[in-house]
Amino acid sequence: MSRWKALPESLDPQVRQLVVHLRRLKDHSGLNLKSLEAKTGYSRSSWERYLNGRNLPPSQAVEELARVCGTDPTRLLALHEVAAACWGQGGQAAEQEGQEGREGQERREGRELLLAPVPAHRLPKRLLLVAAGAAAGALVALLVTEPWHESVSLATAHAGAPASYTCHIHRKDGRWYAGQSTTRDDLVQFGDTGPAVAEVQCLLKRAGFSPGGIDGIFGELTERAVKREQTQAKLVVDGMVGPHTWAALRA
Structure with missing residues (x-):
């Protein structure tokens, strides 16, 4: 880096x-x-x-x-x-x-x-x-007043995203999964939404790093939890989930 x-x-x-x-x-x-x-x-x-x-x-x-x-x-x-x-x-x-x-x-x-x-x-x-x-008017207004804050802008800008996900933690072939995504190398980072983010949040929670709610929205709390996981795993601490961080979460 x-x-x-x-x-x-x-x-x-x-x-x-x-x-x-x-x-x-x-x-x-x-x-x-x-x-x-x-x-x-x-x-x-x-x-x-x-x-x-x-x-x-x-x-x-x-x-x-x-x-x-x-x-x-x-x-x-x-x-x-x-x-x-x-x-x-x-x-x-x-x-x-x-x-x-x-x-x-x-x-x-x-x-x-x-x-x-x-x-x-x-x-x-x-x-x-x-x-x-x-939705366009709401997004532009949020960008001007509260850009990309986890609790307001991200939730509203992605109003169509599910409000919550359910973690189904299980172990397969020596790796942990949470039932939302099986990816091991997709880049997931601040501002992203969807099942891959929910998978990250579930695995973070399993590892003892609270990402806040399991809502599929990669906000500040999730980024902070990722950095704590990266610090413990002795990885580059950038708050982004790539192949190395996925490997640590699934280990």
Whole structure:
């Protein structure tokens, strides 16, 4: 895992949250800055500025990072929109996004990539399309006022998720399972929802690390419990459940 420089104290909390998520995604992918330059079309120096909080990355760079790391960009784009609104009251962010978005597009065209940059003014429409109907208004409001808090934003943004899961703890072939998912290598991290998250929560509870409720929502309490498990297992303490953490939970 990279040894990151401390982010500037003056950095807005919403921008800081975006940068932390980008750093985690980059670390888990195992890619270095040179690899990101080759795969995304944004220069190594640009990624260094983005990941150290000196410049706000354009939305297309965020989407490209999610693509090369094999993850859904929806949550990162939502975080980016909130961060952009806080960055220099939006004006500086929009100007920077336009300039660096053009730079990234030129690089991608040189590599014969067919992904076109998304103009900054279309981001709200993208977010509305993801949320669908009445849920979109609730999601945008929560992103502005209480972004990604476990008890409010995550629960409301994922209103369709089951309220609770039942753990069915059993042992098979020397490994523990909880009846929600049999995965041993899927990446599960903060903000995720569904059966794989419930499986993590059940196994954490079995191991004596309380994740709060077994609700299938990966929030702050679940992340804290994962870090305690990782500390005990002498793993990298990043709060994300990958192959090594799954192995420790199922052992």
